[in-house]
Amino acid sequence: MNNFIYQNPVKIVFGKGQIAKLPELIDANKTILMTYGGGSIKKNGVYDQVKKALAGRKLLEFGGIEPNPRYETLMKAAEVCKKEGVSFLLSVGGGSVLDGTKFIALAANYKAGDPWDILAKQATANEAIPLGCIITLPATGSEMNSGFVISRESTKEKLASGNPLVYPLFSILDPETTFTLSKEQTANGIVDAFVHVMEQYMTYPVYTPLQDRQSEAIFLTLIEEAPKVMENPQDYNARAAIMWTATQALNGLIACGVPQDWATHMIGHELTAFYGLDHAKTLAIVLPGILRHQLKNKEKKLLQYGQRVWKINPTKSDATLKAIDKTEKFFRSVGIKTKLSEYGIGKEKFSEIADRFRRRGMRLGEHQAIGSEQVIEILNLCL
Amino acid sequence: MNNFIYQNPVKIVFGKGQIAKLPELIDANKTILMTYGGGSIKKNGVYDQVKKALAGRKLLEFGGIEPNPRYETLMKAAEVCKKEGVSFLLSVGGGSVLDGTKFIALAANYKAGDPWDILAKQATANEAIPLGCIITLPATGSEMNSGFVISRESTKEKLASGNPLVYPLFSILDPETTFTLSKEQTANGIVDAFVHVMEQYMTYPVYTPLQDRQSEAIFLTLIEEAPKVMENPQDYNARAAIMWTATQALNGLIACGVPQDWATHMIGHELTAFYGLDHAKTLAIVLPGILRHQLKNKEKKLLQYGQRVWKINPTKSDATLKAIDKTEKFFRSVGIKTKLSEYGIGKEKFSEIADRFRRRGMRLGEHQAIGSEQVIEILNLCL
Numbered sequence: 135m136n137n138f139i140y141q142n143p144v145k146i147v148f149g150k151g152q153i154a155k156l157p158e159l160i161d162a163n164k165t166i167l168m169t170y171g172g173g174s175i176k177k178n179g180v181y182d183q184v185k186k187a188l189a190g191r192k193l194l195e196f197g198g199i200e201p202n203p204r205y206e207t208l209m210k211a212a213e214v215c216k217k218e219g220v221s222f223l224l225s226v227g228g229g230s231v232l233d234g235t236k237f238i239a240l241a242a243n244y245k246a247g248d249p250w251d252i253l254a255k256q257a258t259a260n261e262a263i264p265l266g267c268i269i270t271l272p273a274t275g276s277e278m279n280s281g282f283v284i285s286r287e288s289t290k291e292k293l294a295s296g297n298p299l300v301y302p303l304f305s306i307l308d309p310e311t312t313f314t315l316s317k318e319q320t321a322n323g324i325v326d327a328f329v330h331v332m333e334q335y336m337t338y339p340v341y342t343p344l345q346d347r348q349s350e351a352i353f354l355t356l357i358e359e360a361p362k363v364m365e366n367p368q369d370y371n372a373r374a375a376i377m378w379t380a381t382q383a384l385n386g387l388i389a390c391g392v393p394q395d396w397a398t399h400m401i402g403h404e405l406t407a408f409y410g411l412d413h414a415k416t417l418a419i420v421l422p423g424i425l426r427h428q429l430k431n432k433e434k435k436l437l438q439y440g441q442r443v444w445k446i447n448p449t450k451s452d453a454t455l456k457a458i459d460k461t462e463k464f465f466r467s468v469g470i471k472t473k474l475s476e477y478g479i480g481k482e483k484f485s486e487i488a489d490r491f492r493r494r495g496m497r498l499g500e501h502q503a504i505g506s507e508q509v510i511e512i513l514n515l516c517l
Numbered sequence: 518m519n520n521f522i523y524q525n526p527v528k529i530v531f532g533k534g535q536i537a538k539l540p541e542l543i544d545a546n547k548t549i550l551m552t553y554g555g556g557s558i559k560k561n562g563v564y565d566q567v568k569k570a571l572a573g574r575k576l577l578e579f580g581g582i583e584p585n586p587r588y589e590t591l592m593k594a595a596e597v598c599k600k601e602g603v604s605f606l607l608s609v610g611g612g613s614v615l616d617g618t619k620f621i622a623l624a625a626n627y628k629a630g631d632p633w634d635i636l637a638k639q640a641t642a643n644e645a646i647p648l649g650c651i652i653t654l655p656a657t658g659s660e661m662n663s664g665f666v667i668s669r670e671s672t673k674e675k676l677a678s679g680n681p682l683v684y685p686l687f688s689i690l691d692p693e694t695t696f697t698l699s700k701e702q703t704a705n706g707i708v709d710a711f712v713h714v715m716e717q718y719m720t721y722p723v724y725t726p727l728q729d730r731q732s733e734a735i736f737l738t739l740i741e742e743a744p745k746v747m748e749n750p751q752d753y754n755a756r757a758a759i760m761w762t763a764t765q766a767l768n769g770l771i772a773c774g775v776p777q778d779w780a781t782h783m784i785g786h787e788l789t790a791f792y793g794l795d796h797a798k799t800l801a802i803v804l805p806g807i808l809r810h811q812l813k814n815k816e817k818k819l820l821q822y823g824q825r826v827w828k829i830n831p832t833k834s835d836a837t838l839k840a841i842d843k844t845e846k847f848f849r850s851v852g853i854k855t856k857l858s859e860y861g862i863g864k865e866k867f868s869e870i871a872d873r874f875r876r877r878g879m880r881l882g883e884h885q886a887i888g889s890e891q892v893i894e895i896l897n898l899c900l
Contacts, residue, residue, distance in 0.1 A: 391532075
């Protein structure tokens with residue numbers, strides 16, 4: 135096991151009816167800015183629940199945060215914070231709204247230069263407006279971590295950063311708020327959570343039997359529960375299981391003491407930036423490509439994964455490839471495509487994508503074995 | 518899944534050489550009281566590592582905290598805190614030292630009456646001296662929770678309480694500090710951690726597939742790693758796996774959204790109070806008795822446990838009893854006895870023990886199905 139430091143201060147408030155607890159969770163004297171996305175919270179009743187719970191509080195609103203939240207939009211919200219003296223941010227929606235809200239929290243008080251530096255130069259912000267969230271789409275795990283991914287429309291960039299100051303003070307997870315998610319949103323969330331675990335698990339063994347099994351617990355739960363929520367969106371039990379599982383997939387716990395990959399996310403982010411594909415859809419395409427490309431580097435973990443998660447006999451010569459096939463089939467079983475060609479995307483921009491990694495001087499994967507040439511090889515496997 | 522709230526602020530600093538990080542973890546201006554037990558830390562080098570790391574700091578010492586830490590001893594330490602203006606407590610040792618230190622932290626500033634009320638009357642203390650720990654015996658999980666169990670010599674009582682103020686600010690877990698544990702201490706720790714998971718898992722199903730598998734991950738890891746550390750006490754990998762597993766067994770995570778039992782602990786505490794048996798040894802005796810007594814109430818979970826942890830076919834009529842037998846055999850495999858008679862203990866004091874629960878008006882177990890009569894029935898199964 136590698137040495138590690140683990141600390142996660144987020145207060146999780148889980149279960150039906152928990153939005154009513156908001157008044158206990160936010161100090162009475164705060165000027166609150168509620169942030170949200172395209173308005174689905176107005177249709178599913180969450181907006182009304184928040185307004186009711188916070189009646190009498192100083193409550194402002196900023197809606198319209200996009201999936202793949204945009205720097206340009208978020209800077210407008212940061213301006214509102216400065217102008218109105220906002221002292222608490224309440225993110226209501228999915229991981230994009232929350233990621234965006236984390237950036238707003240840091241950008242509003244950032245004085246050292248252009249807030250985009252927080253992403254482009256990994257500049258450290260030393261101040262943040264405190265924030266909490268109601269998460270309504272189990273997927274990103276943003277509700278229990280300090281990371282965020284932001285897109286910039288003008289440059290077609292999508293970049294990630296993190297700061298301990300933007301751990302949510304609390305995250306309310308009410309599975310009933312997920313009943314109205316579309317099949318597509320639900321499936322995207324399941325794939326996103328699944329691939330988060332892959333990035334932390336599918337590397338090479340460093341003797342972490344507990345963390346391995348904790349990761350496999352997440353895979354197995356997602357595989358078992360996915361068909362239930364796809365068939366019956368109002369299955370509280372299955373929705374609750376998936377919601378808590380998505381949170382556990384990226385809260386730092388399964389990352390304790392293990393090497394990590396994240397190449398799928400890095401390449402996936404470029405596919406979103408270039409083609410506007412949903413985040414999870416890019417992961418479902420890139421992951422199988424990377425696993426096939428890195429078959430030897432990941433062999434031991436692939437065999438363990440195949441055996442424990444898919445009951446594939448590890449002594450068979452095609453056991454690793456079978457494990458990848460099973461994974462791809464699982465994504466397809468919830469309706470997510472796994473090939474670029476299925477979206478009409480060819481190899482035209484592969485060099486341009488690879489160039490970005492070259493210019494950033496970035497090599498990817500747990501062995502830094504993936505340079506810009508390998509990015510092209512991998513993308514070819516994704517056609 | 519039941520509704521739940523989860524928050525755990527402890528900073529875990531895990532791995533070899535991490536004691537050297539102490540100066541970064543404790544503010545320079547603190548007056549530190551280092552607490553410890555019978556002096557094993559002086560033999561295994563941990564004491565010297567602490568002294569070296571904190572050279573130049575204002576560092577006092579209080580040694581001699583017993584296994585099953587005693588109120589009488591701890592009150593002396595609380596006096597030292599008051600007299601010397603101690604502003605940080607550093608617990609160095611196992612769970613007993615840490616539990617004791619948590620009580621010292623609360624007792625030193627307790628003004629509402631006799632600090633024993635914190636245990637006997639579950640009185641709430643509103644102030645605590647901040648504390649951190651170096652844990653050297655993987656067992657209790659105290660390093661990542663806010664609970665503590667204290668014994669009172671004069672009344673032969675052993676009682677538990679908790680307070681969020683005594684979450685350690687940090688816990689250093691260096692597996693190398695466990696190399697010098699005796700086989701008996703190592704085995705006690707493994708059994709303790711195992712039974713902690715049992716208390717949170719072996720109840721009745723409420724649709725928590727992830728938490729179930731997280732619990733089973735702990736069982737399987739303990740079962741796999743136990744023989745390795747019993748055979749080679751200096752096996753870093755296995756020691757590290759067991760250390761992290763013991764912490765995960767009682768940090769609140771697997772308790773999320775599930776019913777809990779704790780009858781084994783409640784009855785076990787009385788066996789320690791009456792006979793002075795080690796905590797873990799009481800658990801290894803009482804757990805099988807309770808499982809056999811509560812066979813019907815726990816049937817579904819016993820079948821799942823038997824199948825997933827011990828590969829017992831759940832359709833066989835003796836599947837539940839087999840699962841209990843396997844558990845008992847596991848305890849015996851690390852050298853821990855599972856019958857009272859093996860310690861020369863008979864039924865003489867059973868009524869007196871049962872009386873204590875009657876007087877406290879306490880019924881035990883996830884269904885409150887265990888009253889004082891059932892306590893006697895269970896103890897008879899433990900002979």
